[in-house]
Amino acid sequence: MPILRAAYVKTLEALEIYWVLLRVMVPITLITExxxxxxxxxxxxxxxxxxxxxxxxxxxxxxxWLSG
Structure with a gap:
C-alpha cells in the first residue's frame, strides 16, 4: 500500500500545481485576448x-515575451 499512498500524494501535489497555474494563466489569457x-x-x-x-x-x- 505504500505505492498507492505515494501515488495519492503525488496526485495531490500535481493538482495543487495545476490549480496555481490555472489561477495565473486564465486571467493572463483573458487580458491578452x-x-x-x-x-x-x-x-x-x-x-x-x-x-x-x-x-x-x-x-x-x-x-x-514580456509577460512570460
Whole structure:
C-alpha cells in the first residue's frame, strides 16, 4: 500500500500545481485576448520590433515575451 499512498500524494501535489497555474494563466489569457481584440497589441507591437527581430520573431510576440 505504500505505492498507492505515494501515488495519492503525488496526485495531490500535481493538482495543487495545476490549480496555481490555472489561477495565473486564465486571467493572463483573458487580458491578452481583450487587448488583442481592442487593437492594443498591434499598436504596441512596433515598440518590440527591434528586439523581436534579433531572435527572428514577429513583433506581435513581444507582449508574450514580456509577460512570460
Amino acid at each position: 481583450l487587448l488583442s481584440r481592442m487593437g492594443v497589441i498591434e499598436a504596441i507591437a512596433p515598440a518590440f520590433a527591434p528586439v523581436m527581430s534579433l531572435v527572428g520573431l514577429p513583433p506581435e510576440l513581444g507582449l508574450a
